[in-house]
Amino acid sequence: MDFRFTDDQLAMRDVVRDFCNEEIAPKAAWRDETHSFEDDLIAKLGSLGLFGTYVPEAYGGSGQDYITYVMTVEELSRACGATGILVSAHHSLCVDPILHFGTEEQKHKYLPKLSSGEWIGCFSLTEPGSGSDAGAARCTAKETGEGWVINGTKNFVTNGREAHVIVLFAVTDPTSKHRMSAFIVEKDTPGCTLGKLETKLGIKASSTAELIFENCVVPHDALLGERGRGLNVALATLDGGRIGVAAQAVGISQAALDFAVDYANTRVQFNQPIGRFQAIQWKLADMATNLAAARTLMYRAAWLKQNKQPYGPEAAMAKLFASEMSNRVTDAAIQVYGGYGYCADYPAERLMRDARITELYEGTSEIQRLVIARKLTQEPAWAAR
Amino acid sequence: MDFELPEEVAAFRDTVRKFAAERIRPHSRQWDRDQTLPDELVTELGQLGLMGLLTPEEYGGSKHPEHGYLLNAVVMEELARQDGGVALLVAAHNGLCLSHLNLAGSEEQKKKYLPKLASGEWVGAWGLTEPASGSDAAALETRAVRDGDGWRLTGHKMFITNGARARVYVVMAKTEPEKGPKGISAFIVEREDEGFVVGAKEDKLGIRASDTVPLDLDNVYCGPEDLVGEYNKGYADALRVLERGRIGIGALSLGLARGCLEESIAYANGRIAFGKPIAAQQAIQFMLADMATELEASRLLVWDAARSLDLGEDARQKASIAKLFASEMATRAGLKAIQIHGGYGYTKDMPVERYMRDAKLCEIGEGSSEVQRILIARHLLEAK
Numbered sequence A: 001m002d003f004r005f006t007d008d009q010l011a012m013r014d015v016v017r018d019f020c021n022e023e024i025a026p027k028a029a030w031r032d033e034t035h036s037f038e039d040d041l042i043a044k045l046g047s048l049g050l051f052g053t054y055v056p057e058a059y060g061g062s063g064q065d066y067i068t069y070v071m072t073v074e075e076l077s078r079a080c081g082a083t084g085i086l087v088s089a090h091h092s093l094c095v096d097p098i099l100h101f102g103t104e105e106q107k108h109k110y111l112p113k114l115s116s117g118e119w120i121g122c123f124s125l126t127e128p129g130s131g132s133d134a135g136a137a138r139c140t141a142k143e144t145g146e147g148w149v150i151n152g153t154k155n156f157v158t159n160g161r162e163a164h165v166i167v168l169f170a171v172t173d174p175t176s177k178h179r180m181s182a183f184i185v186e187k188d189t190p191g192c193t194l195g196k197l198e199t200k201l202g203i204k205a206s207s208t209a210e211l212i213f214e215n216c217v218v219p220h221d222a223l224l225g226e227r228g229r230g231l232n233v234a235l236a237t238l239d240g241g242r243i244g245v246a247a248q249a250v251g252i253s254q255a256a257l258d259f260a261v262d263y264a265n266t267r268v269q270f271n272q273p274i275g276r277f278q279a280i281q282w283k284l285a286d287m288a289t290n291l292a293a294a295r296t297l298m299y300r301a302a303w304l305k306q307n308k309q310p311y312g313p314e315a316a317m318a319k320l321f322a323s324e325m326s327n328r329v330t331d332a333a334i335q336v337y338g339g340y341g342y343c344a345d346y347p348a349e350r351l352m353r354d355a356r357i358t359e360l361y362e363g364t365s366e367i368q369r370l371v372i373a374r375k376l377t378q379e380p381a382w383a384a385r
Numbered sequence B: 001m002d003f004e005l006p007e008e009v010a011a012f013r014d015t016v017r018k019f020a021a022e023r024i025r026p027h028s029r030q031w032d033r034d035q036t037l038p039d040e041l042v043t044e045l046g047q048l049g050l051m052g053l054l055t056p057e058e059y060g061g062s063k064h065p066e067h068g069y070l071l072n073a074v075v076m077e078e079l080a081r082q083d084g085g086v087a088l089l090v091a092a093h094n095g096l097c098l099s100h101l102n103l104a105g106s107e108e109q110k111k112k113y114l115p116k117l118a119s120g121e122w123v124g125a126w127g128l129t130e131p132a133s134g135s136d137a138a139a140l141e142t143r144a145v146r147d148g149d150g151w152r153l154t155g156h157k158m159f160i161t162n163g164a165r166a167r168v169y170v171v172m173a174k175t176e177p178e179k180g181p182k183g184i185s186a187f188i189v190e191r192e193d194e195g196f197v198v199g200a201k202e203d204k205l206g207i208r209a210s211d212t213v214p215l216d217l218d219n220v221y222c223g224p225e226d227l228v229g230e231y232n233k234g235y236a237d238a239l240r241v242l243e244r245g246r247i248g249i250g251a252l253s254l255g256l257a258r259g260c261l262e263e264s265i266a267y268a269n270g271r272i273a274f275g276k277p278i279a280a281q282q283a284i285q286f287m288l289a290d291m292a293t294e295l296e297a298s299r300l301l302v303w304d305a306a307r308s309l310d311l312g313e314d315a316r317q318k319a320s321i322a323k324l325f326a327s328e329m330a331t332r333a334g335l336k337a338i339q340i341h342g343g344y345g346y347t348k349d350m351p352v353e354r355y356m357r358d359a360k361l362c363e364i365g366e367g368s369s370e371v372q373r374i375l376i377a378r379h380l381l382e383a384k
């Protein structure tokens, strides 16, 4: 048992931290304001290998371990929550299912360009009529001589604006129990168009897009995994994605704590730094304590995944706790800042807005609780470890 | 990183889990009611090796000193899973009394006391708190006045765990009151010492199987061989003991919360209302999910802090965080468990109300939640 990072992981953390201090953090407010990423951001992230962190070198990735990946998402999110999810959604939701369910051909075709950042990836499961109840999706894929013909509307696709590669879920066998299948679709395929981009509360620079499919034909070998196993691909993928969202929440919260501590040391009221008041100390102590709890849950889930052990409920715990924690922690940061916390000249309000999403996507808090409770009630011995 | 318990620790955990289920569980309710524990239980705890967990093997202690604090954490959880009082007996013995002797005691003291303490033949206690000084422990008033080579101790101690059955006490007293915390020294007092009187047990909310007593010292003589650690360093050593000991209280909280969770799952699966198990209701599921999530987080925090100590790292911040989070988590788990059990949860036919009462102590002893928050915030603010 060892809770420490390895030397390699620490070295990588230093590299990412330096990069974040120079490139990511200074532009976080600008990204939020303009709802965009700067033009060279993707190239810079790519040059550090941050789009294929745990993709094996044989497929053009950086070949690092999964914990290193999670740590990079944490660090990027600490500097900018939107940049964090750009990288996390790309890896967890597009690269990961191709790695796990893709054929050798698919891996060789997509992973090198995804790893370099030449192509960005996204994941398209949600539809206007099906969110938590993802199995009720209506977008269809019909098999014909030419290939699969896709029709339907998807929404809320993170990275939809930047992405070239879409991991798409569509109904192939409407009457079967196994009605949905997964596909790899390239966005420039005729019949696939980018629809509306959402205007959101937070992570404003991250695109949340509608994708419209009208008789969009993809080849037979665009199928990802077995026909009819789409929901399994989606759920297995989301298990991993939840660790990435937990890392995003932890990173955002660490930033909130860092800023709050600095402010508590420097803001003077009643002739003393406000950090001398227990009312403020309590907030800081609770922030740090809950942050530590979330972080350890997150790395445990990551370690289980890295070691190919079952990790679904553990990932749900990490995501549930980290996301709710991040909402409490960023809210506390605003309170430490007082009125300035409510103003965009200071980072606290942006952090709070960014944190809010972590309780929603890749399974809401409610869905995480259902996942955990199912495990507990069906397998009571698991509760005792 | 590696989140797997070492094999020997996992094996020992299983042994203690079985022991606790067989030897403790059937009697916990009675021990809670009567505020007692049978002496044979202490003998058995000693035979299992639980009374010397944090003591090196050369003094009759643990065969796995490299896993001392981790092993201690695992044992605390397993004992408290059935009975918080039994766990606190072991925690105060190992984590306070023996820990102080191990940390600061002389070779002679270790040879004289540790083997019998580590085997469970003798039980140890530790006296810092006084009627008028708890969190502000340095304000203690017990005096140690020079008498030849030795000292005469006079004063009152309060809330001393194991005080009723202990043979050996490590007691903090002021040797030079004008020097404040730097004028406090630690002494060994034995039960039979003249002038030393053990008071009546406190009647407590929880942790009732563990005795908590006041101690009166009236001119009790301690020779130079009874001074523990350096002269006037007693308070500094006591703080070091507490920094380590509080991980044990965090681990004890884990056991209580796990008890709440396990009992609640079993109950929710079996209790039928409106034609189906209450476990089928989201309201119940959500409580279970939150209990399990916070418990797992607490366990990882406790184990992380314990590993740090075993590696010789500075674990103060980790220990405070673990103790704070785990103890408050356990109280929440207790309240939820009662809720899930409904009216039955409010009765003593079910153990969960006891777990909740036991858990509350964890927020108070070995540095209250407030003291932990002060320490954590100070660390944060001063690190900058």
Ligand SMILES: Cc1cc2nc3c(=O)[nH]c(=O)nc-3n(C[C@H](O)[C@H](O)[C@H](O)COP(=O)(O)OP(=O)(O)OC[C@H]3O[C@@H](n4cnc5c(N)ncnc54)[C@H](O)[C@@H]3O)c2cc1C
Residues within 6 Å of the ligand: A089, A122, A123, A124, A125, A126, A130, A131, A132, A133, A155, A156, A157, A158, A159, A200, A208, A357, A360, A361, A362, A363, A364, A365, A366, A367, B282
């Ligand atoms: C910014 C953003 C980015 C996103 N990115 C992606 C993406 O990249 N790819 C993608 O496919 N999707 C994405 N999503 C969609 C996201 O995963 C869904 O919004 C989410 O799963 C919830 O679905 P919904 O919004 O339809 O809410 P609904 O499912 O309609 O839920 C509404 C409320 O009801 C609760 N609820 C629903 N079912 C139950 C139940 N059985 N028991 C108890 N409570 C329940 C929910 O928890 C929620 O509180 C994104 C969403 C946003 C906002």
Ligand SMILES: Cc1cc2nc3c(=O)[nH]c(=O)nc-3n(C[C@H](O)[C@H](O)[C@H](O)COP(=O)(O)OP(=O)(O)OC[C@H]3O[C@@H](n4cnc5c(N)ncnc54)[C@H](O)[C@@H]3O)c2cc1C
Residues within 6 Å of the ligand: B092, B096, B126, B127, B128, B129, B132, B133, B134, B135, B136, B158, B159, B160, B161, B162, B204, B207, B212, B361, B364, B365, B366, B367, B368, B369, B370, B371
């Ligand atoms: C069952 C039990 C077993 C115990 N075992 C032992 C033992 O074996 N040995 C031993 O020496 N002691 C023992 N104690 C004593 C225990 O450590 C103290 O009770 C504890 O430190 C709190 O001290 P106090 O009770 O005097 O409360 P006080 O210090 O009077 O505190 C009262 C309240 O004020 C708060 N408070 C105090 N100072 C501050 C501050 N600066 N800022 C904010 N809030 C503050 C506290 O957190 C608490 O909520 C035991 C206590 C119990 C109940």
